[in-house]
Amino acid sequence: GESVGLHLPTLSVQEGDNSIINCAYSNSASDYFIWYKQESGKGPQFIIDIRSNMDKRQGQRVTVLLNKTVKHLSLQIAATQPGDSAVYFCAEKVDSSASKIIFGSGTRLSIRP
């Protein structure tokens, strides 16, 4: 099976509960942030994004919150389902004049039935 993510921090959530995954980003000049979901053996899949001129953005069952004061990003998943089991990564565009998209270390989300 896929060996990626063996040592990642794990969040265990009861099915139906809400999940909150946190991410601390590195650069105060970062102006664009993205959350990705990665299932075993696959490439990262886009979930939701947010620009630095916003504090909150909502999608279908997901919400991203951005706190620029403490350089913190969170992903909230409502009514967590078994299909949400995956590794979640935040990514940031680290410089408004450059094009580098840098990933955080990731969190594994595990769903309890």
Place this chain on the structure above:
Amino acid sequence: NAGVTQTPKFQVLKTGQSMTLQCAQDMNHEYMSWYRQDPGMGLRLIHYSVGAGITDQGEVPNGYNVSRSTTEDFPLRLLSAAPSQTSVYFCASSIRPSNQPQHFGDGTRLSIL
């Protein structure tokens, strides 16, 4: 519409050998990038390109070369493979990285013996 296609899916090399990982996208995206993902870690940016003829280094460029002669293709070359380059390699593309998420391929799993 195939999206981002990476070949090969699996490869085993001996130390010192060279090879090219292929990446092609059919979405007319200007921006393309290469990441590597090691167990227990997030994705680390190797090289990226903002358009044909333009490439730049990411976080971990040593030991890798890239070129971008067309919008569609962005090959990654390992010059002299080392065991430390054993990893899963992902290629990604986007219209523009400033406010659009990247689309990822399914990865190339590379082992260096």
